[in-house]
Amino acid sequence: MAFEIPRVDPLPFRVAVIGGGGTGAALAWDLALRGFRVVIFERGEFLSGTTGRHHGQLHSGARYASGDPEIARECMAETLALRRLVPDAIEYNGGLFVALDGEEAAYGGRFAEACAEAGIPAREVSPARARELEPGLSSRVERAFLVPDGTFDAWRVPAAFLAGARELGAELRPWTGVVGFDATDGRVTAARVRDRARAAAENRIEADCFVIACGAWGGTVGALAGLEVPVTPAAGSMLAVKGRLCDMVISRLRPPGDGDILVPQRGLSIIGSTQRLVESPDALLPTDEEIAFLRQSGAALAPAFADAEIDSAWCAARPLFGSALDEAAGRAASRDFAVLDHETDGMAGIASVVGGKATTLRVMAEKAADLVCRKLGVERSCRTLETAPPSWRDLYRGRAP
Ligand SMILES: Cc1cc2nc3c(=O)[nH]c(=O)nc-3n(C[C@H](O)[C@H](O)[C@H](O)COP(=O)(O)OP(=O)(O)OC[C@H]3O[C@@H](n4cnc5c(N)ncnc54)[C@H](O)[C@@H]3O)c2cc1C
Numbered sequence: 001m002a003f004e005i006p007r008v009d010p011l012p013f014r015v016a017v018i019g020g021g022g023t024g025a026a027l028a029w030d031l032a033l034r035g036f037r038v039v040i041f042e043r044g045e046f047l048s049g050t051t052g053r054h055h056g057q058l059h060s061g062a063r064y065a066s067g068d069p070e071i072a073r074e075c076m077a078e079t080l081a082l083r084r085l086v087p088d089a090i091e092y093n094g095g096l097f098v099a100l101d102g103e104e105a106a107y108g109g110r111f112a113e114a115c116a117e118a119g120i121p122a123r124e125v126s127p128a129r130a131r132e133l134e135p136g137l138s139s140r141v142e143r144a145f146l147v148p149d150g151t152f153d154a155w156r157v158p159a160a161f162l163a164g165a166r167e168l169g170a171e172l173r174p175w176t177g178v179v180g181f182d183a184t185d186g187r188v189t190a191a192r193v194r195d196r197a198r199a200a201a202e203n204r205i206e207a208d209c210f211v212i213a214c215g216a217w218g219g220t221v222g223a224l225a226g227l228e229v230p231v232t233p234a235a236g237s238m239l240a241v242k243g244r245l246c247d248m249v250i251s252r253l254r255p256p257g258d259g260d261i262l263v264p265q266r267g268l269s270i271i272g273s274t275q276r277l278v279e280s281p282d283a284l285l286p287t288d289e290e291i292a293f294l295r296q297s298g299a300a301l302a303p304a305f306a307d308a309e310i311d312s313a314w315c316a317a318r319p320l321f322g323s324a325l326d327e328a329a330g331r332a333a334s335r336d337f338a339v340l341d342h343e344t345d346g347m348a349g350i351a352s353v354v355g356g357k358a359t360t361l362r363v364m365a366e367k368a369a370d371l372v373c374r375k376l377g378v379e380r381s382c383r384t385l386e387t388a389p390p391s392w393r394d395l396y397r398g399r400a401p
Pocket of ligand 1: 018019020021022023024041042043044046047048049050052053054055056057058059163176177178179213214215216217221234235236237238272273314316317318319351355356357358359360
């Protein structure tokens, strides 16, 4: 049976989304559902930026509950929403936070209180029960809490949104990078794009509103319009070994830091991550020190990680919200997001969405699309909470080579 998306009357406005990662994909879907004509530009393959390389943890928010209750609440709400909207891209396996020493065990009280305040169900279980649930877990576990974390497929969630947007008429333009903007009287009227799939042809694309959803590249793309988009790229490395050493997402019971989450993905176990600020989000590689550190960190949680065969190691750029952060500020930077109307910077017709997490891509898109509506004087509310997108498979089905 064909998948039917309930449609609304088309609007006479064209919106250009720049950046085909998870945020841009969710935004294209949201705008198309509201009736906008949408075009989305991605300079490479869709999802080839940070989105296609993240850890794959669908955050319940427990990780952030004590330090950043707002993002924790948001993660919990979005976890529930995504589980309902894109179930075939999610493995609802649950999460365990474990203390491996006295200091971490002592943090348990604050952790439990903060989760309760943020509305995240966290239930303490005995170390014996934790090891019964996850036999590969370290025997050093002193305290453990069950939380509703999960694993999701980094590609399939946004691929479903792209499939839905295209079904509603959105124009998907992979391999098409924005290389400049044209502005008249303080208003962006067109983007200049280079289409690498068509012999690098350069075109001028007009739209009523442009939204930069370029993650860690937001600063570079904003600069093309003379804007300062407050994003600092931070490299994060991950290490995957062959075999599932756990079925749940296992985290250290302590404030967020490096090498403290073990995520099972398909037939792999992935430990992550690290963080260091970088000049450019391009061509990032993990260092030998990071790989050695991650190997040790994985083994602390699941001892078999120490000798498991390495499958891969990679690095991706975290889009930290904030300009020119130093290392200390970068570590403390919130994982929350912001939607910026650049009319306040003297440039109309353009906005940015910055920061955030893959778990919160839908709500980031909702807030960005709300801003587009306000800018264009349109009253159309968000429909992405009540409308499931088609399957991610539909992005590829029926495509000519
Ligand atoms: C190591 C690491 C692990 C993480 N793990 C998790 C996790 O487990 N769970 C979670 O929820 N979040 C996680 N995150 C965060 C999450 O991955 C990001 O917040 C999210 O993927 C960002 O999506 P985005 O669409 O904003 O950016 P991106 O996915 O980077 O998309 C931006 C796109 O813009 C494109 N672009 C750049 N310049 C141009 C241009 N000139 N023209 C057109 N397109 C352009 C890029 O090619 C890119 O594809 C992790 C991040 C890192 C770094």
